[in-house]
Amino acid sequence: MITESTQTPEPSPTVTPSNSVISTDTSNLLITINAAAQLPVKLTPLNYLSWCTQFNALLLGYDLLGYLDGTHPCPPKPATVSPTSPHTLWVRQDQLLLHAILASVSEQVISLIATTTTSKVAWEKLNQLYASKARSRVMGLKERLSLMHRDSKPISEYLQCVKAIADELALIDLPLSNDDLVIHILNGVAPEFKEISAPVCARDSSISFETLYDKLVEYEATLK
Structure with missing residues (x-):
C-alpha cells in the first residue's frame, strides 16, 4: 500500500525593494x-x-x-x-x-x-x-499679509505675492482658510476692482484662489 504524502509549501521570502529609504x-x-x-x-x-x-x-x-x-x-x-x-x-x-x-x-x-x-x-x-524666533516670524508673515497692497504692480504679481505668504504659513502648519485668503486679496486691490470685489463678497459659497485669480487678471485686461 502506497501512502501519498503531502508537503506544506514554504512561504515565499519577503522581498524589500532595493530603493527603499527606510x-x-x-x-x-x-x-x-x-x-x-x-x-x-x-x-x-x-x-x-x-x-x-x-x-x-x-x-x-x-x-x-x-x-x-x-x-x-x-x-x-x-x-x-x-x-x-x-x-x-x-x-x-x-x-x-x-x-x-x-x-x-x-x-x-x-x-x-x-x-x-x-x-x-x-x-x-x-x-x-x-x-x-519662529513665533516672531509667524507674526511677521501675518503682518506682511495684512499690510500688502497691489499699488502699481500687475495684478498677477500681487496675487503671487499674497499666495507665497499664505503658502509659507501653510508650510508651518498655520494655513489660512480660503475665505481669509480671499479677504486679504480683495482688501489689497485698488478701488477700480470694486466691480469684481462686491459680487465675490456677496457670494453664497466660497470662491477658490484659482477662480479669483482668473477673474481679477481678466478684469485687469479689460480695464487696460
Whole structure:
C-alpha cells in the first residue's frame, strides 16, 4: 500500500525593494531614517517651524516621537548588557535619531548641537534656540499679509505675492482658510476692482484662489 504524502509549501521570502529609504531590522526593531530623502527641508536659522513640522510628521508616522519628548525614556541598564536588551536597543535607536537630526540641519546650525549625545537633548536645544524666533516670524508673515497692497504692480504679481505668504504659513502648519485668503486679496486691490470685489463678497459659497485669480487678471485686461 502506497501512502501519498503531502508537503506544506514554504512561504515565499519577503522581498524589500532595493530603493527603499527606510530599513527595518526585524531582529533588532530599529528604524533607520534617510534624512536626505525623507527630510528634504534642512534646518536654517529662518525655517524652524517648517523643518519641525516635517520632522514631527515623520516621527509620528514611525511612532518615534517618544524618544524626543521624553515619553519613551531609556530602560534601566542591566547588569549584563546584551545586543538585544531593551536598554541597548533604545540607545541604538536614539543614536539613529540623533544622526537624522544632525543630517537634516544646515552647516550654520550643526555646530550648535554637535556636542549633544542624545536626540532629546539636540531636539530641546534647537527648540530653545529657534522656537521664539519662529513665533516672531509667524507674526511677521501675518503682518506682511495684512499690510500688502497691489499699488502699481500687475495684478498677477500681487496675487503671487499674497499666495507665497499664505503658502509659507501653510508650510508651518498655520494655513489660512480660503475665505481669509480671499479677504486679504480683495482688501489689497485698488478701488477700480470694486466691480469684481462686491459680487465675490456677496457670494453664497466660497470662491477658490484659482477662480479669483482668473477673474481679477481678466478684469485687469479689460480695464487696460
